[in-house]
Amino acid sequence: MKTCLHPSPGSPRSGSLAVIVLAAWVCGFAGVVPAANHSAWENSVVIIEANRKHYDYQQPWSASTESAQKSGLVVAGHRILTTAESLNDLTLVRLQKKGRGPWYNGKLEWIDYHANLALITTEDNHFWTGLQPVRLAGSVPLKHAAQIVRWRNGNLELRKAEINRLTLKRGKISSLDLPHLEIDSEINGAGWAEAIVVGSRVVGLMCAQDGNVGSAIPAPFIRSILESRSKQAYPGLGYFDFIWQKIANPAIPGFLKLPGEMRGVIVSSFVNQTARPSPLKAHDLILEIDGFKIDSEGDYEDPIYGKLCLENLASKQRWAGASVPMKIWRDGQLLEMQYPLAKADFAAQLVPEAVFDREPEFLMVGGLVFQPLTEPYLQSWGSDWRRKAPFRLAFYNQEEPSPERPALVFLSTILPDPCNLGYQDHRFLVLDKVNGQKVNRLPDLVTALQKPSAGYHLFEFRSGETVRRLVLDAQQAETAAQRIMQRYGLEKDRMLVER
Numbered sequence: 001m002k003t004c005l006h007p008s009p010g011s012p013r014s015g016s017l018a019v020i021v022l023a024a025w026v027c028g029f030a031g032v033v034p035a036a037n038h039s040a041w042e043n044s045v046v047i048i049e050a051n052r053k054h055y056d057y058q059q060p061w062s063a064s065t066e067s068a069q070k071s072g073l074v075v076a077g078h079r080i081l082t083t084a085e086s087l088n089d090l091t092l093v094r095l096q097k098k099g100r101g102p103w104y105n106g107k108l109e110w111i112d113y114h115a116n117l118a119l120i121t122t123e124d125n126h127f128w129t130g131l132q133p134v135r136l137a138g139s140v141p142l143k144h145a146a147q148i149v150r151w152r153n154g155n156l157e158l159r160k161a162e163i164n165r166l167t168l169k170r171g172k173i174s175s176l177d178l179p180h181l182e183i184d185s186e187i188n189g190a191g192w193a194e195a196i197v198v199g200s201r202v203v204g205l206m207c208a209q210d211g212n213v214g215s216a217i218p219a220p221f222i223r224s225i226l227e228s229r230s231k232q233a234y235p236g237l238g239y240f241d242f243i244w245q246k247i248a249n250p251a252i253p254g255f256l257k258l259p260g261e262m263r264g265v266i267v268s269s270f271v272n273q274t275a276r277p278s279p280l281k282a283h284d285l286i287l288e289i290d291g292f293k294i295d296s297e298g299d300y301e302d303p304i305y306g307k308l309c310l311e312n313l314a315s316k317q318r319w320a321g322a323s324v325p326m327k328i329w330r331d332g333q334l335l336e337m338q339y340p341l342a343k344a345d346f347a348a349q350l351v352p353e354a355v356f357d358r359e360p361e362f363l364m365v366g367g368l369v370f371q372p373l374t375e376p377y378l379q380s381w382g383s384d385w386r387r388k389a390p391f392r393l394a395f396y397n398q399e400e401p402s403p404e405r406p407a408l409v410f411l412s413t414i415l416p417d418p419c420n421l422g423y424q425d426h427r428f429l430v431l432d433k434v435n436g437q438k439v440n441r442l443p444d445l446v447t448a449l450q451k452p453s454a455g456y457h458l459f460e461f462r463s464g465e466t467v468r469r470l471v472l473d474a475q476q477a478e479t480a481a482q483r484i485m486q487r488y489g490l491e492k493d494r495m496l497v498e499r
Contacts, residue, residue, distance in 0.1 A: 041149050042098060042156055043132045045195060048072045048082055048120065049103065051092040057377040058412070060360035060369075061490050065091065070192035071150050072120060073202060075226070076133045080120040082193040083207050083217070084111050085172055087118050088356040095122055097131060099151035113356055114174040114237045114344045115225055116207055116217060136219040136226075137201040140181065142166055146203060148187050150194040161185035161196065163203070166218065168309065172207050175353055176237060176344055177311060179221055180207075183214040190214055228319065238320035238341030240311060241271040242280055247296040256285055257332040263287060264329065265298045265310070272348050272401055279337050281330065288327035289313045289339075314341055350401040350408065351375055363442050363494040365457070366477030367415040367484050368423070368470070370431065370445060373408040390428040392465070407440045411459070411470075415488050419476040426467055433460040442496055449474075 048070050056062040072080035072095070080095065087093070087108060094103040104127040111118040122128075146161045162184040171178045181204045183196060189209075196204035196216045204216030228234035244265040247253070253262050264287040267280050280286075287293065290313045292300035302308045313324060320343035328335050346352045353375040362371045371377065373396060381389040396408060409431045416424040431439045434448035435458055449457060452474035459470040481493055 040132070040200065041158070041195070041197070043130055044074045044134045045149055045151060045156070046072045046074065046080060046131075047096040047099065047151050048080065048106070048193075049094040049096070050086050050090060051094075052086065053089040053091060055089070055360050055376075057360050057371075057374070057380040060362040060371060060412075060495065061492070063359070068192075071194050073134045073193075073195055073205070074131045075119075075136075078121055078128055079109065080106070081134075081205070081222070081226075082118050082120065083172070083205055084113050084116045084118045085192075085207070087111060087120075088113070089358075093120060095120070095127060097127065099156060100154040110229065112225070112236065113346075113354060114171065114176055115178070115221075116172050116174065117222060117225060134195070135201045136223045137198065137203045138220055138223065140166060140203060140218050140220060141198050144198065146183070146196050146198050148183075148185055148190060148194050148206065149197055150190070150192075159185055159187040161187070161214075163196070168312075169215065172215075173354060174344065176239060179218050181216040181218050183216055184212055185214060186212055187214075224317075234319055235343065236320045237344045238315055238318065238322065239344055240314045240339070241342035242267050242278060243269045243271065244286065244298065244310075246298050256283075256329060258285060258329050262296045264294050264296065270400075272342070276340075276342075279339060280328070283330075285329035286310070286326060287329055287334075290316065290324050290326075320344065348401070350399050350405070351378075351397045358497055359495050361442055361495050361497055362412070363445055363496070364415070364481075364484070364490065365449060365493075366472045366480060367417040367420040368411060368459070368472070369413045369415065370409055370442065371412045372442060373410050373430065377412070392430070393428055396430070405440060409439050409442060409445060411461075415484055417480055417484050417487075419480040420472065423470055426470065429461045429465045429467055431459065432462045434458065442494075446494075446496070 049067060051065060051067045053063045054066045068086040070082060070086065072082040075081045090108055093106040093108060095106045096103050104122050104124045106120045106122045109119045109121045141163060142165060144163045146163050148159045148161050150157055164182040164184055167180055167182050168177050169180050181196065190206050191209040191214060194206040195202050196206060203219045206214055206216045208215040225234060245268050246265050247262055250262060264285045267282055267284045267286065269282060270278050289310055292313060294300055294310050298310050299307045300310055318324065318341060320341055323338035323340050326337050326339050328337065346354045351373050355374050355376050360371065362369055373393060375397060378385050378389045378394055378397065386394055393410065401407065411427055411429040413427050414420055414424050433439060434445055435451050435453050437448040439445050439448060455474055457472045457474050457477065461468055485493060
């Protein structure tokens, strides 16, 4: 998704899955930034070693392990704050203080992949001896000098940085648009939860770096989530689940019988209609959200920051499930409504952009391997997967789920065996029906396979696929299962997730 700032004239504006969380931060720290105190940060910055499983989505029964090191910050309540990246599918997490010395076994206490935040703790009381919680800043010093703090080779490193601006961009491991601090620094190898500090306070956590420009999650955004979580009032990030367009045609207000100057944005479609009906309708004109007037560019006048994209109002002091007041123009009338915020959920997408903390799902029958279509599978084709992955599979990534088709199952590969002789070159085909039953998820496939037709399994694929049907002898497929598993090193013929 593109960041929701000020697009060029005439470009469409899309609100699909965009979340902007900007609290009422008071910008501008006065004066020169005092140098950070080395001894103070030595007791607040720790090293995290994350060991986790890495799955091969093209061979979903295979897994390896990998390790990553990142920074963490001691916060109140004997917890370590860090980013969520590389903390999925954990097998072991360890903590080290003072940049060297013994390692302590840690435990992941909480993680939010959309927000890219996590809390880690340890039950070893010796670890906490001498450590001091940090203070997260309640304001963001834009256009200001700062420092980046981290442990490196056993020494505490403080590097100069410059905070350039607050920008809205796609999250590191989510398609939501989130607030980020843009940081200039000559530091190398950053982007692993290093602390950005101004004086004695943390103003952000580094989450990415490209050359000398880095991105950091702002401390006020982090604070708002942690405070809500401490009150057990954080259900997760929310977003406006409708797609809107700015008014490019000056004749539209007249067509909609809207008096006065051109203003507002038009609702064009909806992100996910499988979860709930929307109180909005296509062609509604959104004039006001949460008391803020929306202009024809899709912006509103923020009292602190000036012009901001309306998506900010989806989570300005609100989370998923909360209602946002709106004023809309429909059929020549001004209407008021409460719009409930949808919860950000990877599983609600037709092709989930992420799958965390579970093995890849698959089902093998007669050597035919079926999997749910997910973005991690597409990403297994490399960093240029949008070009290199099978075209038709990548194309589905642009579609939204529907009540009739909430998810997709596809034939990923065929393990050659006499029972599937002649089929071994077929793959990347999206299922439509099996034995006459609709298949959207692997449990649907399991159910359909229990009812072969005249002793055969009939696999029907979606219209437009290069192959429309495959037929397997049900008895041969069953008796061949153990032979195929042994030949290709499968410990089991399926991995299903209970829902």
